[in-house]
Amino acid sequence: METSMWRALLYLVGLLAFAGVNAAWLGWCERKGAARIQRRIGPCEAGFAGLLQPLADGLKLMSKQLLVPQGVDGIIFRVAPVLAMIPAITSLAVIPFSENIGARAMELSLLLLFALASIGMIAILLGGWASGNKYAIISAARSVSQNLAYEIPMLLTVITVVMISGSMNLREIALDQQGGFWHWNIFRLEHGHFLTMWISFIIFFICSVAETNRAPFDMAEAESELVAGFMTEYSSMGFGLFMMGEYLNIVVGACLTATLFLGGWDCPFGLTPGIWWFLLKIYVLIFTFIWIRWTYPRTQIYRLLNLSWKILIPFSMANLLVTAALIKVF
Amino acid sequence: MTVPVHLRHDETFVLNLGPQHPATHGVLRVKLTMDGEYIVKAEPVLGYIHRMHEKLAEGGTFAQFMPNTARMDYLHALAFNHGWALVVEKAAGIEVPERAEYIRVITVELNRIASHLLWWAAFLLDLGGFTPLLYAFDDREKIVDLLERVTGSRLTYCYLRFGGVYNDIDDEFIAGTRDFIKRLRGRMPRLYHDLVTHNIILIKRIKDIGFVSAEQCRRYGATGPVARGSGIDYDIRKNEPYSVYPEFDFDVPVFDECDSMARYMVRMHEIEQSMRIIEQALDKLPAGPVMGKAPKVLKPEAGYYYSAVETARGSLGHRLVCNGDKNPYKLKLRSPTFSNLSLFGEVAEGMLLADALAFMGSLDLVIPEIDR
Numbered sequence: 001m002e003t004s005m006w007r008a009l010l011y012l013v014g015l016l017a018f019a020g021v022n023a024a025w026l027g028w029c030e031r032k033g034a035a036r037i038q039r040r041i042g043p044c045e046a047g048f049a050g051l052l053q054p055l056a057d058g059l060k061l062m063s064k065q066l067l068v069p070q071g072v073d074g075i076i077f078r079v080a081p082v083l084a085m086i087p088a089i090t091s092l093a094v095i096p097f098s099e100n101i102g103a104r105a106m107e108l109s110l111l112l113l114f115a116l117a118s119i120g121m122i123a124i125l126l127g128g129w130a131s132g133n134k135y136a137i138i139s140a141a142r143s144v145s146q147n148l149a150y151e152i153p154m155l156l157t158v159i160t161v162v163m164i165s166g167s168m169n170l171r172e173i174a175l176d177q178q179g180g181f182w183h184w185n186i187f188r189l190e191h192g193h194f195l196t197m198w199i200s201f202i203i204f205f206i207c208s209v210a211e212t213n214r215a216p217f218d219m220a221e222a223e224s225e226l227v228a229g230f231m232t233e234y235s236s237m238g239f240g241l242f243m244m245g246e247y248l249n250i251v252v253g254a255c256l257t258a259t260l261f262l263g264g265w266d267c268p269f270g271l272t273p274g275i276w277w278f279l280l281k282i283y284v285l286i287f288t289f290i291w292i293r294w295t296y297p298r299t300q301i302y303r304l305l306n307l308s309w310k311i312l313i314p315f316s317m318a319n320l321l322v323t324a325a326l327i328k329v330f
Numbered sequence: 331m332t333v334p335v336h337l338r339h340d341e342t343f344v345l346n347l348g349p350q351h352p353a354t355h356g357v358l359r360v361k362l363t364m365d366g367e368y369i370v371k372a373e374p375v376l377g378y379i380h381r382m383h384e385k386l387a388e389g390g391t392f393a394q395f396m397p398n399t400a401r402m403d404y405l406h407a408l409a410f411n412h413g414w415a416l417v418v419e420k421a422a423g424i425e426v427p428e429r430a431e432y433i434r435v436i437t438v439e440l441n442r443i444a445s446h447l448l449w450w451a452a453f454l455l456d457l458g459g460f461t462p463l464l465y466a467f468d469d470r471e472k473i474v475d476l477l478e479r480v481t482g483s484r485l486t487y488c489y490l491r492f493g494g495v496y497n498d499i500d501d502e503f504i505a506g507t508r509d510f511i512k513r514l515r516g517r518m519p520r521l522y523h524d525l526v527t528h529n530i531i532l533i534k535r536i537k538d539i540g541f542v543s544a545e546q547c548r549r550y551g552a553t554g555p556v557a558r559g560s561g562i563d564y565d566i567r568k569n570e571p572y573s574v575y576p577e578f579d580f581d582v583p584v585f586d587e588c589d590s591m592a593r594y595m596v597r598m599h600e601i602e603q604s605m606r607i608i609e610q611a612l613d614k615l616p617a618g619p620v621m622g623k624a625p626k627v628l629k630p631e632a633g634y635y636y637s638a639v640e641t642a643r644g645s646l647g648h649r650l651v652c653n654g655d656k657n658p659y660k661l662k663l664r665s666p667t668f669s670n671l672s673l674f675g676e677v678a679e680g681m682l683l684a685d686a687l688a689f690m691g692s693l694d695l696v697i698p699e700i701d702r
Contacts, residue, residue, distance in 0.1 A: 038465070216531055223352050224455065300534070301367070302682070
């Protein structure tokens with residue numbers, strides 16, 4: 001693969017556009033989806049079916065004053081929202097959208113994604129800490145313990161995928177699953193992996209909901225307890241960037257799930273594989289995120305940690321052992 | 331969480347919950363002394379919406395105070411109307427025609443359902459579920475429309491008069507009420523119970539959380555669903571009957587678990603019982619006038635008068651002192667939420683912040699009624 005100047009520029013612009021469009025219009029999707037679930041109409045005034053609503057929201061947020069309250073740690077307070085956004089955009093660089101579309105096919109792209117995801121957590125911690133608000137600090141502390149607890153089972157399940165594919169390159173992992181749904185990691189027939197991989201998929205999906213701080217695991221921004229959590233003191237685009245970062249994290253989480261378990265850009269029936277299948281898969285996953293959020297009440301922080309440490313981690317470890325045994329035996 | 335927690339009293343910080351906070355549903359302030367996320371001490375601070383209604387009563391005539399009653403508990407305004415009407419009727423010796431009594435019961439019970447639905451919605455919102463709020467409001471809207479039809483207002487009703495009610499109900503109201511009951515019965519199992527009551531996350535959040543013993547209820551004078559969730563079988567409608575309640579066949583749901591789930595279940599069952607009362611009242615509705623004979627200017631004999639009614643939140647007492655003048659000499663209200671909130675500090679000690687807020691939601695607080 002040649003890396004010319006034009007190619008880099010094209011991917012830069014393309015990925016930024018993809019990130020921007022998703023960050024803005026997933027908000028619209030969420031509002032419309034929530035509205036349908038709640039028997040409402042949702043945004044409908046701005047443009048056809050309210051499609052211009054994100055622009056209106058963006059303009060409103062940008063026209064607001066960016067308040068920096070007294071007594072906050074000014075630099076960290078301003079850097080935190082940016083830090084929430086950057087890793088999410090950067091993550092898109094290593095995601096293979098189809099066989100030929102993907103900015104960088106690094107050997108350790110999977111590792112890079114997890115490293116970047118952890119930086120997103122630090123952004124929440126810094127934002128909460130710098131705000132000097134008690135609610136924000138509680139929220140930041142919750143968010144860190146939550147992310148720590150959920151990264152372990154997530155990585156353990158990812159190792160099962162890595163063992164099957166024998167690579168940490170996302171492109172290689174996706175290429176390994178081509179040729180119909182029985183090759184996908186979740187239903188994989190060879191070595192009898194379908195016996196354990198669906199458990200991996202469920203654990204991974206739960207963890208990615210928790211990682212992105214989405215309901216029912218949105219401990220960090222539990223509005224009835226912590227007002228708005230780490231975002232309490234943020235106004236204007238500081239708040240906007242956190243929101244966009246959240247949606248981008250969902251996109252990255254869905255991309256990762258689709259690549260690791262659902263065959264990436266592969267078609268279930270072996271017909272015309274391509275980017276459309278990939279996009280279809282990630283948007284179905286994103287819709288599931290929205291669906292879950294508007295159906296369940298919020299859980300409790302200690303139940304959340306119990307779920308991780310007492311259920312998900314033992315299960316993912318056992319799963320890892322069984323998968324290894326399957327590879328060895330068959 | 332039932333595990334006893336060792337609280338450190340030396341490394342605490344103060345967290346102000348309110349007076350503007352999304353969980354306090356009004357201007358309640360709770361001063362929390364926290365050890366991490368554990369509550370060491372919780373002190374409700376009242377008075378942010380004190381409007382001295384009891385003093386205002388002394389300044390006007392008896393009838394002039396009727397609109398004020400609705401501004402206290404805006405969710406079950408008709409019960410407050412009812413309490414005030416009862417005590418004044420007792421003082422002035424006014425007879426109420428039977429049809430008016432039936433209409434009072436129908437509208438008060440409809441209002442009770444609306445109040446419980448709104449509590450349910452707000453409680454789920456406290457627990458982070460937004461969707462149930464809109465389902466409950468969808469149903470509540472039907473009640474509000476029905477009540478608007480007869481009372482003329484949608485929230486702060488001033489419908490009851492001394493000696494009857496302001497407006498007769500018509501066939502359309504009766505048909506609409508029957509339709510509503512049918513509709514709510516149809517929606518209850520799926521939208522309320524399947525989606526929420528049997529939801530594992532909800533059960534884990536409120537079961538065995540917020541333990542209020544019967545002894546604590548008695549000590550703080552807690553009534554209504556809070557007491558009935560702690561196994562105390564006490565409902566003014568049954569124990570000290572007023573109006574035409576003895577003529578109806580209904581149960582008082584009592585649960586012994588003492589936790590937030592018990593209070594939740596009491597309210598869900600009360601909705602069903604209120605629907606039963608309304609159905610019977612509509613079936614038996616007698617003909618006749620809706621206003622009895624009442625003097626234009628009330629001048630009750632000097633003395634002490636007391637009336638108690640059951641609101642959606644518990645027992646409401648009106649203590650009225652008259653000196654033979656045309657306005658009350660003194661009025662004191664015993665409002666249910668004040669007593670129910672009083673036990674919050676004791677129960678919340680040692681709880682996690684999120685659990686304490688779920689517990690607070692289960693108490694069904696209406697702040698203007700506490701401050702008055």
